[in-house]
Amino acid sequence: MSHFMxxxxxxxxxxxxxxxxxxxxxxxxxxxxxxxxxxxxxxxPITHANGRCQVAPDLRVTRRFLAGTAMNPNVxxxxxxxxxxxxxxxxxxLADDIAPTGKPIATxxxxxxxxxxxxxxxxxxxAQSFARQISLEAREPAPLxxxxxxxxxxxxxxxxxxxxxxxxxxxxELLIAQGGRMLMAECTExxxxxxxxxxxxxxxxxxQAIVAGVQHMEARALASGEDIRGSQPTGDNxxxxxxxxxxxxxxxxxxIGDSPIIEYxxxxxxxxxxxxxxxxxxxxxxxxxxxxSMAAAGCxxxxxxxxxxxxxxxxxxxxxxVTGNRQSFELMRDTVDVDVSGVFYDEITLAExxxxxxxxxxxxxxxxxxxxxxxxxxxxxxxxxxxxxx
Amino acid sequence: xxxxxxxxxxxxxxTAVLEPIQTGDHVGCNGERSDLEVVAQADIAYGHKIALMxxxxxxxxxxxxxxxxxxxxxxxxxxxxxxxxxxxNRGRGDLAERDAVTAE
Numbered sequence: 001m002s003h004f005m006x007x008x009x010x011x012x013x014x015x016x017x018x019x020x021x022x023x024x025x026x027x028x029x030x031x032x033x034x035x036x037x038x039x040x041x042x043x044x045p046i047t048h049a050n051g052r053c054q055v056a057p058d059l060r061v062t063r064r065f066l067a068g069t070a071m072n073p074n075v076x077x078x079x080x081x082x083x084x085x086x087x088x089x090x091x092x093x094l095a096d097d098i099a100p101t102g103k104p105i106a107t108x109x110x111x112x113x114x115x116x117x118x119x120x121x122x123x124x125x126x127a128q129s130f131a132r133q134i135s136l137e138a139r140e141p142a143p144l145x146x147x148x149x150x151x152x153x154x155x156x157x158x159x160x161x162x163x164x165x166x167x168x169x170x171x172x173e174l175l176i177a178q179g180g181r182m183l184m185a186e187c188t189e190x191x192x193x194x195x196x197x198x199x200x201x202x203x204x205x206x207x208q209a210i211v212a213g214v215q216h217m218e219a220r221a222l223a224s225g226e227d228i229r230g231s232q233p234t235g236d237n238x239x240x241x242x243x244x245x246x247x248x249x250x251x252x253x254x255x256i257g258d259s260p261i262i263e264y265x266x267x268x269x270x271x272x273x274x275x276x277x278x279x280x281x282x283x284x285x286x287x288x289x290x291x292x293s294m295a296a297a298g299c300x301x302x303x304x305x306x307x308x309x310x311x312x313x314x315x316x317x318x319x320x321x322v323t324g325n326r327q328s329f330e331l332m333r334d335t336v337d338v339d340v341s342g343v344f345y346d347e348i349t350l351a352e353x354x355x356x357x358x359x360x361x362x363x364x365x366x367x368x369x370x371x372x373x374x375x376x377x378x379x380x381x382x383x384x385x386x387x388x389x390x
Numbered sequence: 391x392x393x394x395x396x397x398x399x400x401x402x403x404x405t406a407v408l409e410p411i412q413t414g415d416h417v418g419c420n421g422e423r424s425d426l427e428v429v430a431q432a433d434i435a436y437g438h439k440i441a442l443m444x445x446x447x448x449x450x451x452x453x454x455x456x457x458x459x460x461x462x463x464x465x466x467x468x469x470x471x472x473x474x475x476x477x478x479n480r481g482r483g484d485l486a487e488r489d490a491v492t493a494e
Contacts, residue, residue, distance in 0.1 A: 157437075158405065158407055158436070158437035159407060161397075161454065162395055162397055162405060162407060166397065166454065192478070192480040193456075193480065194480075195480075196456060238472075238473060240437045241405065241406075241435065241436070241437030241438035241439060241472070242437075243439070243451075243458065243459060243471070243472050243473050243476050243478075244458050244459040244473075244476065244477070244478035244479075244480070245478055245480055246456075246457065246458050246459060246478060246479065246480045247453060247458035247459070249480075250453070250454050250456050250458065251454065254454055343395075343420075343421060344395050344407055344408055344420060344421070345408070345420065346420045346421070346424075350397070350421070
């Protein structure tokens with residue numbers, strides 16, 4: 001079995017990065033979070049618009065996103081900052097969720113710690129201490145079976161279903177052959193090819209959950225006045241040559257391979273199983289929310305297949321962009337990592353394209369920076385809402 | 391010779407992703423099925439599909455090695471394959487709507 005060099009966590013997880021996460025518990029702590037992260041070497045801020053005036057089911061999802069992100073193996077230590085007395089989700093609540101990972105955690109409360117400036121002071125000192133503490137940790141060998149490999153597609157075009165997505169599915173199979181797990185979300189994109197997925201389900205319950213997940217997402221869209229099934233494929237999809245919903249969806253879901261689907265997850269929920277294979281998660285097609293849900297589930301690395309080229313990058317989960325569109329690669333070569341357009345010109349086979357994607361994933365797991373990481377463009381943290389602000 | 395791309399060996403359509411195809415063009419295949427050659431019976435725009443063999447009405451149209459729908463009419467090798475001659479088997483909302491119209 002192949003190995004990679006990663007950061008071994010007290011709970012047995014292995015990270016491919018060693019970030020100090022400065023985590024905002026609420027929208028009103030975002031300013032403090034940004035100032036602290038600016039000051040500290042290797043610190044990554046995560047800010048968002050949530051944490052206040054949410055209905056309970058929605059707040060539970062937000063809490064899973066925030067705690068899950070901090071629990072991700074790529075995070076070496078966490079400083080959580082909140083504002084006052086947050087209802088239903090304090091910094092301490094988040095710290096309790098994260099504690100089983102055994103990683104260093106500190107909490108700062110802006111009011112409790114004496115205001116904006118004092119909170120910055122206190123949090124910066126925690127973060128400095130953590131940054132130095134985790135800098136002593138070194139990469140050690142770990143089996144590839146420790147990798148939970150997330151995958152996403154966005155700004156898709158004709159080339160996506162033909163090259164980048166199937167190449168990515170083959171890369172996933174190479175990881176699964178090493179004992180690893182691949183995770184796909186975006187259940188709006190399963191619409192029309194539920195059968196292809198349910199045939200792979202390891203149990204009838206998983207198959208039922210897949211179908212129910214798609215129906216649930218459709219029903220939510222319908223309740224807002226949008227019939228997403230009737231509108232698929234869209235007019236511009238058809239003008240671009242896509243004929244049916246299954247043609248569009250198959251192109252999207254081919255970003256996973258043929259291995260069994262071991263578990264169905266709710267959004268931002270970590271797998272409970274460790275068997276090699278595919279894992280699927282309920283969630284929207286919206287890229288930033290989707291990849292954030294996969295980071296919260298524990299994915300250390302993600303491939304983002306894109307026809308048009310993309311800038312998406314998650315703050316703590318390296319996001320490898322893969323395209324099959326040569327023109328997009330040329331236009332977006334400062335953020336798109338891998339070009340597999342050679343399959344169209346018979347320069348490489350699809351199997352070779354899969355190996356190229358896998359090799360890039362393996363390099364990134366060993367510490368190679370993605371193009372967006374080198375640019376520190378950490379644009380893609382977003383939390384999926386399941387209820388209104390009140 | 392112009393080329394279309396074929397994803398999977400069992401596919402009966404190719405996609406014009408390298409260059410657009412004009413009626414009468416001799417068309418070969420990159421990717422899988424390099425053995426196949428057809429004469430285009432229609433213009434095939436970028437991203438659109440061409441039949442690589444005859445597909446009878448009701449037969450499955452295969453891309454990625456998977457069904458992307460059924461032929462609505464007899465499709466000849468070299469024909470443009472799109473919404474005018476293929477229907478979805480999975481678009482249940484559309485089928486429900488059509489069934490409702492039929493029932494009226």
